[in-house]
Amino acid sequence: MKDVAKRLQEIGPTISKICELSGAAGASIGVLHQNQVIHTAGFGFRDVAAKLAPDANTQYHIASLSKAFTGAAVSLLVHEKRVDWNDPISQLLPDFHHYDPTIKNDATLLDFLSHRTCLAQKSALWLQDGTQLLLGPKELLPTISYAELVHPLRSEWLYSNWGYCIAAEILERLTGKSWADFLAERVFAPLGLKRTSTERYPKGDNIAKSYQAFPDGTPSPVEPPALVAGSIMQGAAGVISSVSDLLIFYQALLKAWKDQAANNTTATPGLPLMDVRMSLTGHIPLEIGSSFEQFYGIGWAVSELPAPLGQIGTNGMFIPKMPVVGKGSKKRSVWHHNGSLVGFFSSVHILPDSDTAIIVLTNSLANNDCADWIGQLLLETVLDNSDKNDYVKLATESVAVYRSMWSELGPELDKARVPNTTAQPVKAYTGKYYNAIRNWFVEIEAVDNCLEFKFQGLSNQTHKLSHYHYDTFSWLLTAHESIERGRWPDLTASVYLFEFGAGRHGDITTLKWVHDWAVPAGEIFSSLPVQVGAEDQSVLGKKHYG
Numbered sequence: 001m002k003d004v005a006k007r008l009q010e011i012g013p014t015i016s017k018i019c020e021l022s023g024a025a026g027a028s029i030g031v032l033h034q035n036q037v038i039h040t041a042g043f044g045f046r047d048v049a050a051k052l053a054p055d056a057n058t059q060y061h062i063a064s065l066s067k068a069f070t071g072a073a074v075s076l077l078v079h080e081k082r083v084d085w086n087d088p089i090s091q092l093l094p095d096f097h098h099y100d101p102t103i104k105n106d107a108t109l110l111d112f113l114s115h116r117t118c119l120a121q122k123s124a125l126w127l128q129d130g131t132q133l134l135l136g137p138k139e140l141l142p143t144i145s146y147a148e149l150v151h152p153l154r155s156e157w158l159y160s161n162w163g164y165c166i167a168a169e170i171l172e173r174l175t176g177k178s179w180a181d182f183l184a185e186r187v188f189a190p191l192g193l194k195r196t197s198t199e200r201y202p203k204g205d206n207i208a209k210s211y212q213a214f215p216d217g218t219p220s221p222v223e224p225p226a227l228v229a230g231s232i233m234q235g236a237a238g239v240i241s242s243v244s245d246l247l248i249f250y251q252a253l254l255k256a257w258k259d260q261a262a263n264n265t266t267a268t269p270g271l272p273l274m275d276v277r278m279s280l281t282g283h284i285p286l287e288i289g290s291s292f293e294q295f296y297g298i299g300w301a302v303s304e305l306p307a308p309l310g311q312i313g314t315n316g317m318f319i320p321k322m323p324v325v326g327k328g329s330k331k332r333s334v335w336h337h338n339g340s341l342v343g344f345f346s347s348v349h350i351l352p353d354s355d356t357a358i359i360v361l362t363n364s365l366a367n368n369d370c371a372d373w374i375g376q377l378l379l380e381t382v383l384d385n386s387d388k389n390d391y392v393k394l395a396t397e398s399v400a401v402y403r404s405m406w407s408e409l410g411p412e413l414d415k416a417r418v419p420n421t422t423a424q425p426v427k428a429y430t431g432k433y434y435n436a437i438r439n440w441f442v443e444i445e446a447v448d449n450c451l452e453f454k455f456q457g458l459s460n461q462t463h464k465l466s467h468y469h470y471d472t473f474s475w476l477l478t479a480h481e482s483i484e485r486g487r488w489p490d491l492t493a494s495v496y497l498f499e500f501g502a503g504r505h506g507d508i509t510t511l512k513w514v515h516d517w518a519v520p521a522g523e524i525f526s527s528l529p530v531q532v533g534a535e536d537q538s539v540l541g542k543k544h545y546g
Contacts, residue, residue, distance in 0.1 A: 021392070024213070026048075026363050028041070029042075029374065032358075034356075056242060067164050067236060069187060072187055072273055073179070075275050110283060115284065122147050125435070125440050130342075132458075134440070186272055191272065193245040199240065210222050217367065253350070255271065280297050280300055282294075300335045301335070308323060313369040313371075318398035319394065326383055344363055344365070402491075416493075430451075443457040452464050468497060471499065471502070471508065477490075
């Protein structure tokens with residue numbers, strides 16, 4: 001064990017280099033090995049302006065690492081026979097009315113939690129400029145009910161946050177408690193997690209501030225994410241925690257898994273983690289036809305090393321082929337997950353055969369998924385495999401591709417543009433363009449004979465439109481403009497085009513927007529007159545946001 005601890009200590013400069021290359025303001029790491037915490041460290045700053053360093057107790061938004069907590073909460077309800085994994089969602093939530101009969105009648109709780117419903121993500125509808133959420137919690141079921149079915153139910157793994165939002169809704173209806181209170185009382189407190197919460201602004205002073213990195217790595221402060229208790233996305237990404245608390249949680253998970261497997265039971269005395277084998281069983285392959293054994297359980301990906309990892313992170317956008325982790329080592333299982341939000345990246349890797357858990361929390365939306373690269377570096381350092389990957393090189397390459405993707409957006413749009421076309425008078429395009437269920441809209445306005453638009457009619461979501469060709473307009477942003485607005489980086493050119501369409505009488509009545517990569521045909525938004533009834537003037541009123 002001393003050798004492992006020494007190796008982990010020695011790679012500190014490499015971790016610092018990856019943070020520097022990526023533009024990560026700060027990072028906290030922790031390693032449990034053979035059931036003992038053998039290494040923790042902090043890098044950079046939790047507060048750049050004050051030059052305050054992070055440590056194992058620094059609290060970060062952990063993004064999708066939250067899914068394991070929501071899964072654990074649902075497991076308690078299953079253990080108490082208040083719900084079953086195979087219950088159809090329509091049985092648990094009678095007001096769930098998806099347009100596709102197979103989803104409406106057959107999609108189960110397990111289907112949603114294992115990301116095998118194959119429903120479109122529609123992330124653009126709840127998050128645009130800054131960290132303000134554009135949909136309130138009451139819009140959860142209506143929005144999921146109209147999400148496009150990209151592939152047949154259970155035919156592929158298609159990651160989506162909605163399943164864990166659904167799970168939080170079910171939990172609240174069955175227990176009469178909020179998702180946050182249930183977690184606090186039934187999971188956090190029994191495990192002794194004192195640095196874990198679901199508040200946007202946790203109490204105390206050892207809190208990681210959130211940043212985005214400009215292409216040159218300079219940190220830009222952003223507001224902390226609003227994906228917390230009471231939000232539409234709470235079940236998917238609403239937990240704030242620290243390395244020290246997560247080490248406790250994952251240590252308990254390992255104990256429960258070993259105990260329940262050895263005794264063929266679903267409960268472990270003294271622990272609130274029920275039927276963990278269900279969460280750590282593969283319910284859908286991560287990639288159909290892959291030669292690697294990789295699956296998704298409930299809040300966890302499960303792979304057999306050697307294998308490429310990071311499927312839930314973002315580095316796969318920048319690297320043509322993710323590196324195989326653990327080359328030259330024996331076959332062994334790893335449980336893993338990634339998390340990403342505006343302001344934060346995170347990763348966890350667990351080796352159950354050696355009671356190893358590796359945690360990386362960072363407080364920047366950097367120029368790559370640095371938490372993923374650091375996590376894989378730590379994993380291979382523990383494995384001490386003979387053929388290790390060069391993670392500094394991978395960080396360098398991924399940053400270069402990220403920067404080039406920004407610079408290529410303009411030329412890509414220019415290449416597809418038809419020159420010398422004309423548009424209609426700007427007033428022809430003005431109005432509100434609603435989605436099919438009318439809980440989300442784009443408002444188009446004429447300002448000084450130019451067009452502007454507002455997501456959900458909000459002034460802080462305003463962008464300028466420029467004529468692209470025919471009845472299509474562009475709102476292309478540079479990397480700096482996107483970061484200054486606190487946006488998730490949209491690196492697909494089609495996202496920045498609005499294609500207006502005419503009705504039978506030649507007047508503009510529709511707006512097509514390709515905002516989801518899994519739905520290349522785009523989504524059609526239909527116009528209504530700007531002057532509408534009082535109940536339509538804002539979908540962001542009290543009934544949505546309380």
